[in-house]
Amino acid sequence: MDLDEAVGELYGGGLGDFVAVRTRLAKEAGGDLGREIKALRKPTVTAWLLNLFARRSPELLAEVGELGERMRSAQGEGDAAALRDARPERDALVRRVVAATREVAKGEDRQLSPAGEDEVAATVVAALADETSQAALASGMLVRALRYSGFGEVDLDDAVAARARLRVLPGGAAGAGRGEGVETTDEEQTQDPPEPPEPPEAAELRETELRLQTVEAKVDLATSQLAEAEEALARAREAVAQARERLRTQTTQRERLTKEATRLRRACARAARRQ
Structure with a gap:
């Protein structure tokens, strides 16, 4: 072992x-x-469910990696049109991962709370924005959910078990099927010469756009949850209305039968007196 x-x-x-x-x-x-x-730490409920999701939904996990790669590439190139075009796909993907994680919870006799759904959505947004966060999600070693603040890299402190050995599960990397993937170790890596720093205005725009993506994803998730809640409320109201109608019918029938029973008792009493 x-x-x-x-x-x-x-x-x-x-x-x-x-x-x-x-x-x-x-x-x-x-x-x-x-x-x-x-020394390995016990994960939170949400992190545990995300780890199970990473193991059980490799195809959906690969979609997160592929879309994240495209969005980060567009972000690095300053391609605002590509980012706008990717928004519907991103929002749909976040909802699908939340739904898949909810199904994982059901399979474990658990319920993913609204707060847990928000944590799942935030983790997916972080994975789309940050390559190392994508690897953390795909590794199946999360100890807590991830959150992207919109500035720089995602804080992975205390977020991943055995972070020095961070790697993706088979099929979960952005390069799944090609033998590629994200891997970080504590060893020094040979790096290319650093690129010239981007202008402050470009960095500020990039960070603002990423913060906007995070907020938009949360708004879309909340909108979806509100629609589901409204549908559930409508179904509950319909069930209450049907129950009230059944109660009225049963009450009317009971009153009718009570009157009929009273009439029959009186008829029996009159017949007894005539004998």
């Missing part, structure tokens, strides 16, 4: 069994590996 296998078993298993499984794996491994396993 190595750390990757332990992480896979821990973060792909049941949340209620996390501590017991971690203790067992750490004991089996022993030594330095056992201490590394013991």
Whole structure:
């Protein structure tokens, strides 16, 4: 057993069994590996569900990677038209991931709360905006949900288990199927010479547009949730109206039967007196 296998078993298993499984794996491994396993933190409910989503929905996860790559490329090139054109696809993709995560929760006898849905949406927005966040989501090792503030990179502190070994699950990377993907390690990497810094105005515009994308995604999700709530309310009102109608019918029938019973009792009494 190595750390990757332990992480896979821990973060792909049941949340209620996390501590017991971690203790067992750490004991089996022993030594330095056992201490590394013991240090792995239990995920939040939303992070746990996202980890299961990453394992169970590789095709949808790959769509997040592909769209994120296109949007980041358009952002880097300052292609505002391409970003606008991608907005409907982005909004639909966020809703689909929220719906898929909700189904994962149902399969685990859990319910994804409205706050949890917001966290899922925010994590998808972060993954679309930031390549390392995309890798974090695809790794299936989240400890907490992600959130993009609109400035610079997404804060991944305490967000990913074994971050030094961050990698994507098979099929989850933007380059899935080509043997590519995002990977970060603590080792020094050979880097190309840095590009000249972009003008402050361009950086400010880019950050503002990304903040706008985050807010728009949240608004679209809230609008979708409101529509669903209104539909549920309409169904509930219809059910109440039908129940009231049944109650009125039953009340009328009861009154009629009561009157009929009274009439029959009186008729029986009169017949008895005549005998």
